[in-house]
Amino acid sequence: MNNEINSTPEFESSPDTEYPPLEGPRFTCALGSAIGTVLAIDRAIPILHAGSGCGFANLFGYQYGAGIQGVGYVGGCATPSCNLSQDEVVFGGESRLKEQIENTFEIIDGDLYVVLNGCVPGLIGDDVQAVVKDVKSKFDYPLIHADTSGFKGDSYVGYEETLLAIVDQLLPEKATKKKGLVNIFGVVPFQNIFWKGDLQEIKRILTKLGLEVNIIFGDPEGLKTVERIPEAEYNLVFSPWVGRKVVEKLEEKYNTPYLTFTHLPIGGQDTTAFIESVVEKLDVSAETLDRVIQEESRDFYDDVDNASDFMIFAFPTLPFAVVGDTTYALGHTRFLANELGFIPSLVIITDNPPLEVRKTIEEKLADVDSPFKPKVVYQQDSYEIKQLVDKEQIAVLLASSKEKHYALEKGLLYLSISFPAFDRVILRKTYTGYKGGTSFIEDLCALCAGPF
């Protein structure tokens, strides 16, 4: 077992400038993620200025990859799309786009319309912004545009570009602050497979502290939540880097400060630490804080108590590995190592965080409450990931469904916790927070539960 932290990134190429060929990458393109981001805002309608397959390929590859999440209100084949083909490649797609937007207004009932362009317009040079401006001058619908050509980047870029478009084109120049209101960023719908449940658990906990929590995605208030963004007293970002551009922009435009958390907390320890750090900045009475921590911890540790009969029997200090994006990789590694007695062996981080935040990530893994420190590797290539997992002496693997079958063949306990998860249906499930900690314990035990 490896007992020292490997802090040298094994992903050698500079993450900002060079993108190597990849085997089975665990993210989608900018467009795919932008579609998911818009769909996650209630009654927001994506209008794709893209090929006919872009939405569909992302329904199958991205939304179904996030725990078979269904088409919902206007996803899947219901999503309006210009369905660009050879004609538009030759003659340009601007008139098609204009026609499509106008007819979408007429047919699809929405509160916010977001034109998202794919690779084709990016390559043939359509002036999408001009078309949007023109249509906008004639209709009274909220309409914005995000340039999300697939080749522009990955899931994280699509999420940020969509939010930046909202900030730039939809939100007013000035806003009155509302004390105690916080926005939540950094949880990318679908890329974070438990996005809805995660956001709702964060909202539940912070609401209990007396704060007003604007999660934007997965909130039935849709456009209203978007319009509330500038009023926030603080922005909370649950990633050392995803969403950073958005909160920086909001700081610049509205003077809203932001707090960054490396990961979504799981279980008692990290969740309590998280809310303690929130109340350092936001006005919550010590009394309320104590009450919330006490109530939540009592419930959570009661659950741990009840699970412990089985856990002590089934999980005798087992070594484990986690494969996933920064937020889930950190959250799970810390929860299993710090609270449940598992030994952290290997952490593979798959979202290619920029070099400047890697030290922060590694610190969070180096300070686990164990003499055994995990090996940390940044890797996006599925072949390399399998080689790394194969080498490790582990008993439990928390990863994506790409790892599932070889994990089971090796006799490992396996659970899908990161994208893609084609082997489970995720609706409001979360492993975040106190409730998520309980839920995770249940799912982990279910892998091998049985009578003694």
Place this chain on the structure above:
Amino acid sequence: MSKKLNKDKKWRINLDEPAPLPKEQLWNSTKTFYGKASEILEKSRKHELQQDQDRIFRQNAMCPNFTSVLRLMTIRDGITISHAPVGCAGYLNAQPQLFQGIPKELGRPELDFHWLTSNLRENDVIFGGSEKLGKTIKLADERYKPRSIFVLASCVSGIIGDDLEGLVREIQPDTKATIVPIHCEGTRSRIWQSGYDSVWHGVLKYLVREPKKTQEDLVNIPASFSLTWIDRQELTRLLAKLGLRPNFVPELATTEQLEILAEAAVTAPVCGSLGNYLGYGLEQEFDVPFFNYPPPFGLHNTESWLRKIAEFTGKENEVEKLIEEERAAIEPKLEALRKEFKGDEATVLDWGGQARGLGLPLLTHELGLDVKGIGMYEYDEVIPEAVEELIEKVGDFDVVVADMQPYELEQIFIKHKPDVYTTCPFTGGHFKRAHTAGVRHHSFRGDPTPNSPQYGYIGLITYGNFLLRAHKHHTLNKTLGTHVRQPYKEKIYRQHSPFVKKEEKGKITSLAKEEGK
């Protein structure tokens, strides 16, 4: 490769070209029609089918690239490479889950699928992606030593002009696997089924070898991904009774199964829009006999399918015996089903690919259910006889050809209010608002459960029971119909005909009026 230009063949495939013609040019395919079956028949005979350029509101569907991804993702000893930005082929990540549900006892082979992407980014669209693709191919070849590597072109690789053939010529000598470029650029065709042709074009051009001998008992079955594991077993069982063996391609096939396609006695597709190109190609280039209709759904069609195969394999006597035995075996079950449906004025609306569009109406008719309308994702001019035969047997019915356009389908739905409605769940969610028995159209490739078959004799009974249950009990649909929000504006909802067309916009006869006349 021998080039036997068969003059009396209507459909000519040119393997000297890097890519096939798109379906709208090759088979005069359309995805824009609304009317009676008799009208589409007449129009297709007069070559008057329209393309969809005038559709002014569209919802997304598939594209040739995604179709090719679906077809090629499970070649057992092949690697799929997406020469594109990452989003095009993300579904390949589902590879490990596709067939793992099949118990080993049911014959699941060892599976080890992988895919790579050249991961095209901003720099690549400026400087070209060929070099990166070369690296990707090398990586795949070294890592897995596959028999074949399928390179899927994309909108981006097409528009930036990457020369796939040039690259293949350059690197094939140093690559162990056979590299097969597939020209399935998303913008190649408005009809995503063109991706099927692109796949077969690559297979015919790069993999199929000159036959050393004919394997008299081998039947090529280009199989759609809706052919479930139990369907495969049923078709295998029936062919085995005739002393024949199926060669199911491309799903879960080995590269060798593709290489020996020209050695088969006959090509017998289960779906025309999927199998035509391969069938005509094998016939034209290697004299492998081919028929494209019917698919083996329902009693009549299954038997016609078997008889056609028998005709090409000299099993005419055996097939009659087989049919007699199989009929006798299912007769009581079939009668029981017919009794259940009898007196029930249930109507069916059926929505799917061309094979089911033209196959299921007869199947349901055999069970005693009226088909009010069918929806097809695409219709081509290849099989007018099939439509004619269908009308003769079940009467005229409404046909809509629309590429998964759920808004258009809502209109059809409102008009017909069918009792039973069969659909693909991902086609935009209209089944949710149906307030009626909406059931899945078919299951998928890796489904090993007893409810999954639809083909052959077993499929007829299973699917019949499935429809019966759906017709009698549909609380999920009630739940959805009552509680699910719909995205279409109510004022618009009933105004247009299914297609919102340029020339008709604003002066469309409402469906309500149409119903009243």
